[in-house]
Amino acid sequence: GAGVSQTPSNKVTEKGKYVELRCDPISGHTALYWYRQSLGQGPEFLIYFQGTGAADDSGLPNDRFFAVRPEGSVSTLKIQRTERGDSAVYLCASSLTGPNQPQHFGDGTRLSIL
């Protein structure tokens, strides 16, 4: 089946604008994760969904960042009042439910704030 799909693949916007990044997980995966990867660094955890609810949002850097998963499948990461420091690759991953299930990543959205 298809892997994790993320759109758009690239997003360029001006400082202060609002952006939405979309993630479509692997079919049947109830767990969904957002990570952020800066150049030369490992992915950094943002938020984790189990079904429709955010089970752990401890990685969101501030209240400009928000994510939803209203039907337990597709998720949207929303960033308000973007800042240049938000520029990074935003990665989505999904997995089956349960501890120690492998997380499978999408290709990411490269976000550039001018």
Add this chain to the structure above:
Amino acid sequence: GENVEQHPSTLSVQEGDSAVIKCTYSDSASNYFPWYKQELGKRPQLIIDIRSNVGEKKDQRIAVTLNKTAKHFSLHITETQPEDSAVYFCAVKQADSSYKLIFGSGTRLLVRP
């Protein structure tokens, strides 16, 4: 919280030689340790993982060893090939209720033909 350190940051080997990358972690209760390979501009790909009740796991040319007492785990790649060139990340899952992964800073592996 969990702290993951990865060494070396860069590694250059001759084709056919072995490569070893090591990660240390701080939380002795951590229980799941995956390794990801990331080629330039591509997604991180899971290549092997190990759980805390196992000391070693092999998959063809790739193996991972775990030393729970010393809190470190290593990736071993034998008979390296040019297509093994990539950035490799270790990760650790803590034993709390969250399933989040804490990643190391990565190792850039170059296999010289």
